[in-house]
Amino acid sequence: MEKQSIKEYMEMYCKMTYGKTVKHATTAEVWSALSTAIMSQIVDRWYVTNKAYKSQKMAFYISAEYLMGRALGNNLINLQEYDQVKDLLKELNINLNEVEEMEEDAALGNGGLGRLAACFMDSSATMHLPVQGYGLRYRNGLFKQCFKNGEQVEEADEWLKYGDPWSIRKEADMVYINFSDMKVKAIPYDVPIIGFGGATINTLRLWQAEPLCEFDFNLYNNQQYDKALEQKNRTEDITRVLYPNDSTEQGKLLRLRQQYFLVSASVQDMVRDFKRRHGNVFDDFAKWHAVQLNDTHPVLAIPEFIRILVDEEGESFEKALGTARKVFAYTNHTILQEALEKWDAYLMQKLFPRIYQIIEQIDAALVQELREKGYSDDRINMYHIIKEGKVHMAHMAIYVGFAINGVAKLHTEILKNTELHHWYELYPYKFQNKTNGITPRRWLVLANQELSSLITEKLGSNEWMMDLSLLKQLTKFVEDDEVLERLQSIKYTKKCQLAECIKAREGIEIDPNSLFDVQVKRLHEYKRQLLNAMYILDLYFRLKENPNLDIPKVTFIFGAKAFPGYYRAKSVIKLILAIGDLINRTPEVKDKIQVVFVTNYSVSYAERIIPAADLSKQISTAGKEASGTGNMKLMLNGAPTFGTYDGANVEIVAESGEENNFIFGLRVEDINNLRNNYNPKEYYDKSPDLKRVLDAFIDGTLDPANTGCFRDLYEALLVGKNWERPDQYYLLADFKAFKAMQDKVFECYKDRRKWAQMSLMNIANSGAFSSDRTIMQYASEIWGISPIS
Ligand code: 4GP
Structure with a gap:
């Protein structure tokens, strides 16, 4: 030009x-x-x-x-x-x-x-x-x-x-x-x-x-x-x-x-x-x-x-x-x-x-x-x-x-x-x-120019931008301290940039030295933002009991829009905001964990959040998320997946290895077996931590004015509403496994070199999720068209 x-x-x-x-x-x-x-x-x-x-x-x-x-x-x-x-x-x-x-x-x-x-x-x-x-x-x-x-x-x-x-x-x-x-x-x-x-x-x-x-x-x-x-x-x-x-x-x-x-x-x-x-x-x-x-x-x-x-x-x-x-x-x-x-x-x-x-x-x-x-x-x-x-x-x-x-x-x-x-x-x-698949141009070259330059430098050319499978070559750096350190420093830079952006847009300060645990996607019951929220509430109680609990400092970042007519999805947003407030009001907890629900999650916000994520939460009920594509963007930017065996998570893990991700919970077969005699109330009765979490929905902990605004969520999980069965998306059944796996995350995050290696393995194996690959398959296997020369 x-x-x-x-x-x-x-x-x-x-x-x-x-x-x-x-x-x-x-x-x-x-x-x-x-x-x-x-x-x-x-x-x-x-x-x-x-x-x-x-x-x-x-x-x-x-x-x-x-x-x-x-x-x-x-x-x-x-x-x-x-x-x-x-x-x-x-x-x-x-x-x-x-x-x-x-x-x-x-x-x-x-x-x-x-x-x-x-x-x-x-x-x-x-x-x-x-x-x-x-x-x-x-x-x-x-x-x-x-x-x-x-x-x-x-x-x-x-x-x-x-x-x-x-x-x-x-x-x-x-x-x-x-x-x-x-x-x-x-x-x-x-x-x-x-x-x-x-x-x-x-x-x-x-x-x-x-x-x-x-x-x-x-x-x-x-x-x-x-x-x-x-x-x-x-x-x-x-x-x-x-x-x-x-x-x-x-x-x-x-x-x-x-x-x-x-x-x-x-x-x-x-x-x-x-x-x-x-x-x-x-x-x-x-x-x-x-x-x-x-x-x-x-x-x-x-x-x-x-x-x-x-x-x-x-x-x-x-x-x-x-x-x-x-x-x-x-x-x-x-x-x-x-x-x-x-x-x-x-x-x-x-x-x-x-x-x-x-x-x-x-x-x-x-x-x-x-x-x-x-x-x-x-x-x-x-x-x-x-x-x-x-x-x-x-x-x-x-x-x-x-x-x-x-x-x-x-x-x-x-x-x-x-x-x-x-x-x-x-x-x-x-x-x-x-x-x-996802386009690596917007989701890496544009959104993460720092990582993109490192990749180009290490692979010797920018050809990977058009052939993402070339990222595989990065696996050879898995023991290379210089590369691992640079990866960490790039992540830190992206986290600082996000922190600045959140400060400017939301007026909230977050700590770039904390673990950025990210769940960004439409708000829907099957995507189970509520399960993540329940976990955070449980962590809040644990920290209140024991402020010395050995966990890294964590920032839980949410971004999601609820369809305007979808009442329950809006209640989940309200609940997460209430949990964030409760944490902020509790001195012994607020220095350990923070919850940020960004406003107006959008493509341009995603371009800021995804490169800064340490962990990618993909926790839909097995069988419900057709594929997911946010999971691929986060993987490409080096965030291990914390997820269920659902949608494209299955393929992500097959590419990058179970050892480099955190897979938990019921699988499709398990849910099929459980379906007809699932009684969430049993989990509630048997698990004091779950009971404490759910009771907080209705006992004034999250709703000091006692308006009853979270009763619908509580009842949807425990008794069912109208024609619905209780807990249609198996949150209670997956809670224990979620918790155990999140504890594992905290354990792993202590070893930053190891974490950087997991991150590298995710980047290196994300080539299969380029939309270039997907579109070529549509072209040859469905449409019968070929590239112009
Ligand atoms: C979404 C699916 O929920 C998601 O799993 C998939 O990755 C994406 O389509 C692209 O295939 N569905 C919708 C929708 O957005 O409106 O049904």
Whole structure:
């Protein structure tokens, strides 16, 4: 890149946009100017990549979520221009880090599935794969979290407030979306996805809903101002927020509208593109296009595709279905029942009757196929797409999709043997495993530049950034004191940086010499943040009894957002905050342990926390966490896993060795055996420490005003609520093993050299968890595409 031309561009931009020079610009304005200047440098290459894809088979990744985080730093890393731009800004008296800090995260996703989509975009471009993403341009991303009176409070996330220099609005590629009650415009915004090295630049196309007309002139003229804007507001609602709360009927309709809006726009776009390139012979569609459905949210793409082929292109239903069965593939990200979408049939009939009709036809085709195979009616009932007034989205995806994949070995086995067993019996050949991965560029090269430099120095080149398996060579340093010491000193630096950041953002001081024990992820009962909290409370009591208890100083760091309508998850946050307060108020304990629940955990916060972690807590109930990807990021940054035998933890431990991690608790088989006669109350009665912990939920220890705010948690664990069994996630059953293993952690942490060795073995063996590996497997084993040369 041309230093001089970036400077000139920034000057020009600031004058044209803000009427001032760079020198007088605010940091946000500099961010915008710099980002736009970088865009100006990459547009040519972006264009060239697009052109090269015209003669290739392409894969399209449709996802309701992309948890992208910030763009500037990551793009500079991928362009390999980070240091040059840093110097250039220095010449202008500007600190690049401060500019990076100004950027709002693009939080167009909730958690794992959305962040995976973002890592896949990065890896596709880096691996030169012809992949395009489709998603929604939510005006407000995932809510901003703050804590008030010890509770989570949500605020709107205005990520676009400083503008959006990282996308191009493509008005000319607009399409119309028809609902039964309204017609709207879908306008694409194209975001460049810069592959490492900058040679390949892929596209993430995000759709924004806009009204056909800005306001109703006649109503306005009649001074009915609100009414005049009604249509505009209703339309903009479609892409206003990520996943509106769907606990009410209005909310459900809106979410269903979002899903259809996303898929209709994307499928129309693909079909239009296909016709331009290849004409009207849709038999060839699958030769040129593969479509990956990221979870069930975009599964309506299937009937929409069929609708277009039948209604607009004059194909027969059978033919269109046959084509669809070669085009679509589906990824399952969870076995939790509440996340496997089943939509009320009447809602679909109401919003898009034609699509519903097509779903009925798909269902009928499935039934016919099963009849031909000699299945009984009872058996067929298990497969129905429309059942008891509900449309089962996963069923439609599995019947029509040519490939179904789980996201870690264990998860795929559970799908095959339990959750989707009947489907596996029907179509064994469709099931595949694709263990998740993470991009090493954002999660190491950008987030941990210190560790990254050490690795490059020791391996003699930076090739590992594109081939993470090369990290294996680091194992040869396992007895090398110089390397071990440098690893420790880098960890200490990252901990100091995090401590500073927490001081600035939370106003809390933490000690970088303490053990940073980290659990960061969405708040969900199955992820068992509550078990971690129970352990901390027990430790609190032990320390109160015996202030000389021989443990290292520990900082327990939590980061998590709870879905706004998920009452119990919010109670867990409240409980952890209350435990933190209790500890702070207790002099004999507070110098030994500290609990910090950071506010507004996000991609950019994760980039600070993960490199600073000493220990990675991954303690979901065995069988419940499909894979996890935070576990991989922490491993890559040298934190041993403290976890259950669940999701990708199993593979992490297989790579880096059980001796370098802390694995505890019930396994899937144990839970299956225990399930029918599990009585958590027995554990409570038999274990005084557990009893003490749980009683503290309700006896005023954590709730001095005796409001009873933690009674629900207490009862959920001991007696069950409504139709739920008590302690559905086996916290009490795993408590003892957790405690024993955490004691082992404390013991091991005393020997810092040994700890550094464990850390090194984790880094060295994390190569398997690069999303470059994962995406190459999707490319060759599902999509049938290859890198451009
Ligand atoms: C998540 C899973 O919970 C997590 O285990 C997995 O690593 C991730 O998807 C990516 O595959 N699921 C979701 C969701 O985020 O919304 O269901």
